[in-house]
Amino acid sequence: MSDLRFTEDHEWLRAEADGSVTVGITAFAQNALGDVVFVQLPELQAYDKGAEAATVESVKAASGVYMPLDGEVLEVNPALDSSPELVNEDPLGRGWFLRFKPADATAVDQLLDQDAYDRLIKANTEA
């Protein structure tokens, strides 16, 4: 059973031991975007839930990556500056976007779990 949580905007979240949360985009999202050529990462500051924290650019288009919960960004993935293709190659691993400290530590658990997200994808692909 995966311990990841997900948003309806196709972001994944992983609660770390130190109370911070790592965020990236899902395999479904990177596949829909196509080849990623640039990622504009957030500043190290507080963002409200739903704020556009990052922008991911594929060959054809720019898409926003939204803050999944209220919180303060502690770290961004420096590897994406020179190797944005990591988002396609390893979306759940080396293609992570940011790590943040959520304002409400329990809020992460209320997001979609793997089963719920898989059902969302299934509904999306059948639509």
Place this chain on the structure above:
Amino acid sequence: MSTEHLLNTPLHALHLELGARMVPFAGYDMPVQYPLGVMKEHQHTREQAGLFDVSHMGQILLTGADAAKALETLVPVDIIDLPVGMQRYAMFTNEQGGILDDLMVANLGNDQLFLVVNAACKDQDLAHLRKHLSAHCDIQPLFEERALLALQGPAAVDVLQRLAPEVAKMTFMQFAPVTLLGVDCYVSRSGYTGEDGFEISVPAANAEALARHLLAEPEVQAIGLGARDSLRLEAGLCLYGHDMNEKTTPIEASLLWAISKTRRADGPRAGGFPGAEQIFAQQQNGVAQKRVGLLPQERTPVREGAEVVDKDGKVIGRVCSGGFGPTLGAPLAMAYLDIAHTAVDSDVWAIVRGKTVPMKVSKMPFVAQRYYRG
């Protein structure tokens, strides 16, 4: 536009079978990419050969002893002296000198001209031709009956000469009737990628068999509209409706080269096309803005619609096409800029999501064209 009203090309079922992601484009349901993805499709075309379905474009046949003379009344291009077996780039202009569409014109001989126009403009172009040329020549749209395939890339000639050895002798912009798999086709050595390659006009009923045959060749991969756009952008080629429109003239669009010397103010058949006076005046006196290439100095792609400003933050223009160039390995753009900022290497800035991205005016093409000139 809702999907149920979209038209299909004769290769629609093949696109679905190949796993294409389909998008609405100019009223057609078209493949934007195949499972390979835009980046690899782009690179494959530059390295080997890509097959593009461009059947949405409009093919029109003009027939009559006066067809060339009549067409010259609508385009600033030498059609009368276009040799048999040659193709030329042209544009329809309006009374203000604006560009109604850009097109290719080929001389088939026997008083026949073969036109290829943009998909989004083809009905309007046909009406324009009928309004102005009906008294002088026969105008036959081939929209339903013919498909158009583009085979582009350094291996295109190797692939196509397996079906018709004579195509290897053709040079850039030559045009010939060629039999492929027993079917009468028209082949031109031209395209929209900056690479050597061919465009093949084939009867709609035979298009899928020809496409399947070409795709079965080891060098050939199906390529979607996404890579078609990044390829043409690297080659510095204009996309109608973005890089020029009815409000921009050939001078503003940096397309003076496409106005034949014969038709210019000092030429033997000067003028005689819509907007000639405005275009000649601009050529003489200059223009306020023109189209240039821009290279972002950061990795941020700068896309259509982005404002361009000078060092003081004053708006001096707007990006008309932009994105990422897989062969260039960097973002690239075209923009209309105030003339004072159009010299190569001028420093300008684009506004992207509220941030300024430094840009340099660049010569085009961004990636060298590799046409076969013999």
